[in-house]
Amino acid sequence: MNASDDNTLNYVMSSCARFPLLLNAMRCSLLVSAHNLDCLFVIRGCGESLVVEHVRQPRLLGIALSDDQQCLSLASYQQIWDYRRVDPAALVGESTHIVAGKDAVYSPCGSTVTGHLNTHDMAWGTDGLYMVNTRFNCIAKPTDGKSFEVVWMPPFISELVPEDRCHLNGLAMKDGRPAYVSYFSQVNSPYSWRQASSFSGEIMSVTTHQPVVTGLCLPHSPRIHDGYLYFCESGTGRLWRCLEDRLPASRTDLELVAELNGFTRGLSLMGDVAFVGLSVVRRPKDGSARHADMPLHQLREPLSSGVVVLDLRSGEVIANLTFSGDLNQIYDVEVLKGSTTPWIVDAESAELSDLFIL
Template identity: 35%
Template sequence: MHDGPHAAQPLASAHTANFPGLLRSLRASLLVSTYQAGKLVVLRADGERINTHFRTFNRPMGLAADRERLAVGAFAEIAELRNMPATAPRLADPPRHDAVFLARRTHITGAIDVHEMAFAADGTLWFVNTLFSCLCTLDERSSFVPRWRPPWVGHYAPEDRCHLNGLGLRDGEPRYVSALGATDTPQGWRANKRDGGVLADLADGRIIAEGLSMPHSPRWHDGRLWLLESGRGALVEIDPLSGAKRDVARVPGFARGIDFIGRFAFIGLSQLRESNAFTDIPITDDNSERLSGVWVVDIEQGTTVALLKFTGGVQEIFAVQVLAGLVFPEIILEGDLLATSYALPDAALREVRFSA
């Protein structure tokens, strides 16, 4: 167990004994966003325990990351960080960090309720703009650049018309989205949130599957299309042509946020408060002991093989991101290291000299 920094309720967690060894064997770490607690959490194997490392953001939700960069969608901005591993020796003696993500820039989007995000193969950051019911990218002039909206949404308006939320890539391009309804009125999705959800294909705007219980986090992995039916606490596989679905696993909570590595799915679980808009759904009826944390599911067997649950401070999770190949990363948002670390183009670096 590891407590984070001081908060109204201490940030604490507990995990199965095999979780650290699993991360080590996969040579990976995890990022988890929790907008309710205002934290980005780094889960790192540290001996026989999971080190839970907290960084503060204003309502962080969507995450996109690889070995070189990290983007965090927050309340009214998207923060971008870059990995500068050469700074690692300044953090600890002996050095133990294999990545150091330092804040690079912040883009002010306005409060648009950024949901899932992903880096396309060409490096472009795509994100779900839930308030305006569209997919967007960034440029230097605009708050956001709308690039696609569902065919059932007639126009752009800051009205959360269908609660567009999930984004999945296929072959490095945006391909699948989830929404809580195929609706076109202000917050129209709320009328049938129990089973009005849809999964759509960007290629032709076709609705692949409907009648879903609060779908989130569509993903293409291992040649298969996956989705979380959050309202049922279910990981499902969906036929991308027929829309037929098959339950692969069930988890004890509101399932939202998923990433894969090999045969393992890392799934975020949230509790649901009575005041939350996401009540009156099957998981609320069926499960009085809802949990928050990260569940690891073997997608071939449909079984939970490891888990970490938050025992204090974190009730809701949005995104889960695997950092493949990075075992002990650090995130730096302020302080001396950030102030005295400089990234220059290679041509300029060749002409940098220090006085004797």
């Protein structure tokens, strides 16, 4: 099955027959950020087919969806966009006709201009939105009147400067608070992670300020789920997990969930199922040969871009979705639970002019 509903986007999407059926059976839809195409992809099942819609956002990376599914935030190039789920009873006039047939509608309600923070992972917590401010090497929160408010910094970072020293990227939440972060290298000079070994990545505890997993190849997407810390070791195409009560973990404490044919980045967990994003390894924009020791460089077969669905009990692939063409960089994957016909309203859409919420 192929799909591309926008002629301005040069990509082809194909999936196994189980993918749309799985989304329907789980009563969910999928949100996927593709920063190289400046798009949020909204993917849902429709019988035996997939339907794809787009929301344009420049250099989109992180997606944050609150636990109650009421708040959605997107990490765009120079700002954070916020959306709220619309209560159908609050709609008036033509609005009720506009949303007909949709079981979840998210309307843009504002944005916070931050400047280019290169914001990666984001997550909603008990006291607001947290974001990984990669350029300033910290966890931060958006705030009025300032570019951001610092929440936490790794202990090895000596000053708050826009220099992306360690490439802080991933954030795992626990009990509504930041619990773990991932980064490429424990270094403290401007952009020095680019010169470090691919295997100097770590997962660090936010509460103890100590690494809990070391020697990782370009880690991303740490997540806490059912007592385990899950994370992507992107440069090897692997998904790992470790019981949280076994942290700090040695290599023997880690359990390999799956090894996939792509740069693993973007992880959403639901019950016994994991949705994992896959990307093609891209060449550095500066033309350098950094991370030449990345194992994915040694694979003979071409890498895949898309989303793989795994059974966490066995590590087996349940379903897969593949992109080709220009769509080869996936950053984040989020499951929209309880919705099979969602609508994320684009801030530039014509329908927004008649969408009134009172």
